[in-house]
Amino acid sequence: MMESGQLAMHGEGTPLPLGDAAREMELRMLEMTRELEIKDRLLTGNILQMERLAGKLRQILASMSSAVLMIELDGYLSEANPRARQLLGIGDDLPMLAANVLPEPLQNIVDEVVGEGRHVSLDALILEGPQGSKTVRVECRLVRDDMGHPIGVLQMLDDQTHLVYMERRLEQSRTLAALGEMAASVAHELRNPLGGIGGFAALLKDTLPPEGDAFRYATKIIEGVNGLNKVATNLLAYTRTVDARLQRLELRTLLREVLSFIQIEIEQEGLPLGLEVELGSRELPVRMDPELMRQSFLNLLKNAVQAFERHEGRLGLRVRTISDGSGLERVEVDVWDTGPGIPPQLQAKLYNPFFTTRAKGTGLGLSIVRKNVELHGGEIRLRSAPGEGSCFTVCLNLADEE
Secondary structure, three states: OOOOOOOEEEOOOEEEOHHHHHHHHHHHHHHHHHHHHHHHHHHHHHHHHHHHHHHHHHHHHHHOOOEEEEEEOOOEEEEEOHHHHHHHOOOOOOOEEHHHHOOHHHHHHHHHHHHHOOOEEEEEEEEEEOOEEEEEEEEEEEEEOOOOOEEEEEEEEEEOHHHHHHHHHHHHHHHHHHHHHHHHHHHHHHHHHHHHHHHHHHHHHHOOOOOOHHHHHHHHHHHHHHHHHHHHHHHHHHHOOOOOOOEEEEHHHHHHHHHHHHHHHHHHHOOOEEEEEEOOOOOOEEEEOHHHHHHHHHHHHHHHHHOOOOOOEEEEEEEEEEEOOOOOEEEEEEEEEOOOOOOHHHHOOOOOOOOOOOOOOOOOHHHHHHHHHHHOOOEEEEEEOOOOOEEEEEEEEOOOOO
């Protein structure tokens, strides 16, 4: 330890007075403090810039129509944008184990990307969920750091369900348009000879004794002609261009009329069926053609009655309103039954003309129903499974106050 007044060594051993050494040390401390302040300002600016970039990234992810997921290499889901949360039903408490929330097909793709280190792309993956099946396009790839080391897996999903549905409907419409032209021509050609056959059979029947076989044969001919005439009439109804005469009417009033017809039919036939109705208390104004919509709901309810084939069961009609978040309100009418249900392989064919599972059916009822509903800007959906009954849902726009 230096005594008081002792000189400090400086440079090449040159002594420096203690006062000068203290001043030099003070200057160095000030210089280091300035450098630290500059670095602190730069670091603060970088942090703010990163926060702004992170905010922009969150906004971009939130605005994307694609579902975006980030899965870490340890198997935890660390990021999911709002679309991903909605599509897959993911909660807000991230991170969470991806295997607990991702459907098995998506988890298998993640495992494949991690295991093989390659990019996976699928155009039409079917995902089954609580809201039904979804068709999604999948892009999945490794995310690497600046050194090229993998740090996680990025998975992007695009919901293609509506697009696939529209493509299928477009193809079906083309087929049905060609079929409709042919059917209309055939129906016109059939009606004239059918009229003649029916007329002559009726004249013949009037000349025959009721107790003879010839009378019974003539009766069968007339019944057959009437059945063919009904098919021809339905064909023409399906293929002709219909102009819906829209009026602002209360939907529940029309539904009550239809339900009264079905109730009478159930009672007259002595069918062991229970009819349940939930119309609610709210008025439901809809711009519609009453004849077309009456025909549509009557067809749906008659199909529900016929599904039981005289077995016990329940059927009903349920009404509810929904909103799409933009202020547009719609009404959904469920026509349901506890019948045998419809196998999945038949559901896609139900709206095809002439497709029927009943011996006496024409296969045109549901085709006409969907045509009528779509003329009103609505849609019809089916939810059914073997042994669990069926539910047809007609969705229509509610009319505004004007």
